Amino acid sequence: MKFGNRGRHAIAMGALVAASALALTGCAGGGASEGEAYDPDEEVTLTFTWWGNDDRAQRYQQLIDAFEAEHPNITIEGQFSDFPSYWEKRKTEAAGGGLPDVWQFSDSYLREYAEPGLLLDLETVSDFIDFDTFDDGLRSTGQLDGTQYSLPTGYSAWALFLNDGLVEQAGVEPYEGGTSYDEYTEWVASVTEATGGAVYGGTDLTQRIQNFENVLRADGKNLYTEDGELGFTEDELRDFWESGADARAVSIPQQRLEEITPKSGFGAGLTASEASWSNFLGGYLADSGAAHVSLVAPPTTDPDAKDLYRQAGLQVAISAKTEHPEAAALWLDYVVNSEEAGEIFGTTLGFPASETKLAGTTLEGVDAQVADYLESVADRIGDAPPVPVAGYGSLEQTFWDLGKEIGLGTLSVDDAVTEFFQEANVILG
Structure with missing residues (x-):
């Protein structure tokens, strides 16, 4: 099965590729491009990773396709694994300085990755992310000492x-x-x-x-x-x-x-x-x-x-060393804020945390059941x-x-x- 723009991004189903491969294709160095204006026509490739099963992978692929159609200059290369393998991989990459450009994140690891400076301060790319779609309580789940390092895809109870x-x-x-x-x-x-x-x-x-x-x-x-x-x-x-x-x-x-x-x-x-x-x-x-x-x-x-x-534990973050912070911010915003994300994922990444993502979610079947449960408690x-x-x-x-x-x-x-x-x-x- 192929994933990505025009079938160019093969996701290894059920497992991530070897550590050396991601370190080479990831975002090794560079950081935010200080003083350089963002060029919306520049050809950019971003690495993106998440944990989950085949169903989540198929949904992410639909979202990747929709995003690349809107931003034909940005290519998203996706990979995923199960939860334990995912974090072992991230530890290896963090030690080698090669975290993915954008990655599915968890608030459980916020201190571990933010305190050493491994995550991008999202305020530095605030022109490309809409923070106002989140209420203060949910937005703060991605903050440490007042700095915004990640944003939630949704929340659960x-x-x-x-x-x-x-x-x-x-x-x-x-x-x-x-x-x-x-x-x-x-x-x-x-x-x-x-x-x-x-x-x-x-x-x-x-x-x-x-x-x-x-x-x-x-x-x-x-x-x-x-x-x-x-x-x-x-x-x-x-x-x-x-x-x-x-x-x-x-x-x-x-x-x-x-x-x-x-x-x-x-x-x-x-x-x-x-x-x-x-x-x-x-x-x-x-x-x-x-x-x-x-x-x-x-x-x-x-x-x-x-x-x-x-519990807004499932979040999205950007590597502090990404060479394309603006493009990475556009993709992060699409994952957490777009109506397309709401339509494709429903409540499977948690009940939508942002107003705009919720607007794209049709609450029926399983999604309506989750909504009813959250209201009941x-x-x-x-x-x-x-x-x-x-x-x-x-x-x-x-x-x-x-x-x-x-x-x-x-x-x-x-x-x-x-x-x-x-x-x-x-x-x-």
């Missing part, structure tokens, strides 16, 4: 997904959402018992750092502070992991999940529920083959808390947390890995807590 067909087959009432964790665990147990374990009610929620985050936020805290430090204690983490003991007894066994990786229990049709970000709805439908998937509010420790927030939406600590992506993965070891029975909760804080101390210096 944490949600609980239900495979309606499996719930119906189990003969139990659907989980209503927004109850206590104990009540949710009772519902999970009812599904597992009703099916004799052929389908489990859910997956251990204490494996995901986002569920821990919700518990902290309900208590007025966050995962990290404004100063880039952890916002919780060893005792709080221990209590959280220990609270999952009853849920682990009735949820899908971790060993079963290891056997079906990289699919989740929900994606494989083995669990009736799973917690994740609301924009995953389309992917869950595709992976699970379910006729219908519902989104309901996740459980909470306080029904009156503002524990949820608009509006009373639980609070302020966004501080900018993630440097190395948050690694901490998130460590949290998940340790949670899985607890589920396998290969690591005690006490040892897991010790290992997490040891790793955090190394990452945070």
Whole structure:
């Protein structure tokens, strides 16, 4: 399959090309062209990368085609990979000074890439980007110390997904959402018992750092502070992991999940529920083959808390060393602001963060479902947390890995807590 203007840009499906190839074709040096006027007729080639699956790649290709039709002098060379490989690749490129011109970014890595000066200050190309289409809360998710380094493609909220067909087959009432964790665990147990374990009610929620985050936020805290430090204690983490003991007894066994990786229990049709970000709805439908998937509010420790927030983690940034900052800004603006992006992506990159992108989005089917869900949890939406600590992506993965070891029975909760804080101390210096 070919991607790009007149079929010239082949994307390696499912994997990025070797590090040396991208370093050679990327943006090695140059920086913003100070004092030089932008020439709209100059032939320019930009590298652009993202993480995701084939569906996302096909959508990006449609957007590339539309952009190149409007800007025939700019060629976009696209590449993508899965999420873990993507960030390993970026680390290699950052060390060698060859990040892509424009790249799909995550607010989890904002400190890590902005503080060393690897990202372009978008205000330097403000003539080519419309910032006014974002409200202050969403625009600020790409800021560090007042400097705009990235812009969000959309936003999501944490949600609980239900495979309606499996719930119906189990003969139990659907989980209503927004109850206590104990009540949710009772519902999970009812599904597992009703099916004799052929389908489990859910997956251990204490494996995901986002569920821990919700518990902290309900208590007025966050995962990290404004100063880039952890916002919780060893005792709080221990209590959280220990609270999952009853849920682990009735949820899908971790060993079963290891056997079906990289699919989740929900994606494989083995669990009736799973917690994740609301924009995953389309992917869950595709992976699970379910006729219908519902989104309901996740459980909470306080029904009156503002524990949820608009997570605008999926963003777009420009390398500080790009040789074509104006052209790169035009492409970034097209990704985050154009009506064409709204039409092509819908809510699959999050609910559109900009007014102009939203104007191009037809909210029907899955997209309408996501919109309805976001409206339904509006009373639980609070302020966004501080900018993630440097190395948050690694901490998130460590949290998940340790949670899985607890589920396998290969690591005690006490040892897991010790290992997490040891790793955090190394990452945070």
